[in-house]
Amino acid sequence: MKASEAATSAGPATAGPVPVGDRRSRRRAETREEILDIALDLMAEEGVAGLSLAAVARRLGIRPPSLYKYFPSRHAVYDALFQRGQEQYRDTVTKAAARAPEPGLAAIGTAFDAGARWIMGNQTLAQLLFWRTVPKYAPTPQAYAPALQIRDLMHGLVLAAVERGELHPDAAGPAGLDLLASLITGPVSQQLANEPDVPFEEGRYMPLVARLPDLFAAAYPPTDAAAR
Amino acid sequence: MKASEAATSAGPATAGPVPVGDRRSRRRAETREEILDIALDLMAEEGVAGLSLAAVARRLGIRPPSLYKYFPSRHAVYDALFQRGQEQYRDTVTKAAARAPEPGLAAIGTAFDAGARWIMGNQTLAQLLFWRTVPKYAPTPQAYAPALQIRDLMHGLVLAAVERGELHPDAAGPAGLDLLASLITGPVSQQLANEPDVPFEEGRYMPLVARLPDLFAAAYPPTDAAAR
DNA sequence: CTTGCTTGGCTACTACCTATAGCTAAAACT
DNA sequence: AGTTTTAGCTATAGGTAGTAGCCAAGCAAG
Numbered sequence: 001m002k003a004s005e006a007a008t009s010a011g012p013a014t015a016g017p018v019p020v021g022d023r024r025s026r027r028r029a030e031t032r033e034e035i036l037d038i039a040l041d042l043m044a045e046e047g048v049a050g051l052s053l054a055a056v057a058r059r060l061g062i063r064p065p066s067l068y069k070y071f072p073s074r075h076a077v078y079d080a081l082f083q084r085g086q087e088q089y090r091d092t093v094t095k096a097a098a099r100a101p102e103p104g105l106a107a108i109g110t111a112f113d114a115g116a117r118w119i120m121g122n123q124t125l126a127q128l129l130f131w132r133t134v135p136k137y138a139p140t141p142q143a144y145a146p147a148l149q150i151r152d153l154m155h156g157l158v159l160a161a162v163e164r165g166e167l168h169p170d171a172a173g174p175a176g177l178d179l180l181a182s183l184i185t186g187p188v189s190q191q192l193a194n195e196p197d198v199p200f201e202e203g204r205y206m207p208l209v210a211r212l213p214d215l216f217a218a219a220y221p222p223t224d225a226a227a228r
Numbered sequence: 229m230k231a232s233e234a235a236t237s238a239g240p241a242t243a244g245p246v247p248v249g250d251r252r253s254r255r256r257a258e259t260r261e262e263i264l265d266i267a268l269d270l271m272a273e274e275g276v277a278g279l280s281l282a283a284v285a286r287r288l289g290i291r292p293p294s295l296y297k298y299f300p301s302r303h304a305v306y307d308a309l310f311q312r313g314q315e316q317y318r319d320t321v322t323k324a325a326a327r328a329p330e331p332g333l334a335a336i337g338t339a340f341d342a343g344a345r346w347i348m349g350n351q352t353l354a355q356l357l358f359w360r361t362v363p364k365y366a367p368t369p370q371a372y373a374p375a376l377q378i379r380d381l382m383h384g385l386v387l388a389a390v391e392r393g394e395l396h397p398d399a400a401g402p403a404g405l406d407l408l409a410s411l412i413t414g415p416v417s418q419q420l421a422n423e424p425d426v427p428f429e430e431g432r433y434m435p436l437v438a439r440l441p442d443l444f445a446a447a448y449p450p451t452d453a454a455a456r
Numbered sequence: 457c458t459t460g461c462t463t464g465g466c467t468a469c470t471a472c473c474t475a476t477a478g479c480t481a482a483a484a485c486t
Numbered sequence: 487a488g489t490t491t492t493a494g495c496t497a498t499a500g501g502t503a504g505t506a507g508c509c510a511a512g513c514a515a516g
Binding site for chain 2: 044047048050076125130131132133134135136171174175178179181182183184185186187189190192193196204205207208211214215219
């Protein structure tokens with residue numbers, strides 16, 4: 001029992017010879033990941049809210065009730081995917097911001113671009129993350145945690161832009177961050193809802209993302225004193 | 229047969245003594261509306277994608293199979309609600325734009341405000357209209373038609389603003405209209421996904437709507453020649 | 457090597473869902 | 487008044503989530 005509990009977070013954290021004895025729990029974690037992969041595929045085919053555990057079981061080659069040895073409910077599968085998605089998205093955006101050519105407003109643009117590309121490449125997860133699409137499902141705090149880290153990251157980027165004199169200090173306030181989040185959400189939602197199948201940047205909405213940093217700057221122009 | 233077909237669009241179009249003889253089809257249309265009302269209530273309670281026709285039947289006091297005398301499938305119920313919602317939204321926005329104090333950019337703001345308020349007051353319908361939340365459901369062209377009219381309406385408003393010298397002519401192009409639609413979608417999606425239950429304008433995102441016209445103007449500043 | 461515990465599969469079952477087929481009685485039209 | 491239409495019904499097929507309980511294989515300690 002204790003062993004399996006310890007394995008729920010299931011990261012390849014220790015690269016060494018493994019705490020020994022838990023070949024079983026490693027296998028268990030692998031199966032969990034396999035289930036999540038299949039669930040993701042099925043959600044892409046049938047719609048996010050149309051996920052059927054029975055279909056997952058069929059594709060995995062086991063009987064439906066056996067799935068409950070790995071996840072206590074359908075919502076638990078959604079939650080695991082939600083967390084996985086948030087972590088991937090956070091890492092994508094964080095790395096993009098870190099290797100941006102220069103900090104400030106340009107880095108915000110880099111982060112937006114990377115985030116938008118990830119979303120278009122992971123639309124199923126994006127729907128789960130950014131819309132309330134599954135009846136009665138709400139993410140657990142643990143699964144939602146990475147989203148808060150993303151907000152912190154954006155806050156830092158905005159602060160840097162403010163210090164460079166590219167934005168008014170108010171941009172780093174709550175309303176500013178909410179506006180920033182809304183700006184990126186707009187094209188993304190339009191693209192997901194109306195043109196889910198267009199490839200990369202051929203759609204009508206994703207190209208708009210490149211213009212968002214300037215729009216944000218227009219909403220929070222630096223005070224003349226700070227600029228220059 | 230012919231009579232009932234004619235009643236499927238079921239608007240109170242003719243206010244007079246009614247084409248006579250179709251007390252039956254009027255009753256039928258009433259029941260259809262009743263079903264849609266109940267479905268809307270249930271979607272609010274259980275989630276948009278969680279609508280169950282059996283539950284509708286229970287609440288209506290009939291057996292589930294009898295519902296199929298009024299709608300051929302669950303998707304047909306969604307489609308009727310989709311159309312109803314698009315028409316309501318279109319009418320709301322159109323009327324708001326028509327009685328705006330002055331045309332141009334200000335009228336766009338008035339239309340946005342009215343649209344946002346309608347959405348917050350009709351969140352269930354809004355989810356159906358603006359997100360792809362129901363697996364395998366896509367609106368029929370007939371149900372989608374009002375959405376095209378809304379785009380035409382916005383196009384007209386933007387053209388008027390351009391002629392008043394408030395916007396660059398490019399604002400009325402496809403990319404401009406897509407940006408405009410994305411701008412309003414952003415706060416709306418954020419509000420629906422993250423704060424669905426806050427009343428009117430107490431939320432974090434809806435107040436941002438008032439700033440969108442200026443943002444749009446910043447994206448398409450008028451050429452100096454046209455201005456003034 | 458054997459004994460015993462853990463676990464990952466299974467079948468059987470409940471209670472729900474959408475949708476179809478076909479019946480019947482009441483309502484409406486002619 | 488007779489005929490047609492229709493709005494309800496029951497029965498049924500086939501799908502879903504989730505629970506209960508059985509059993510055999512895997513693993514670990516004596």
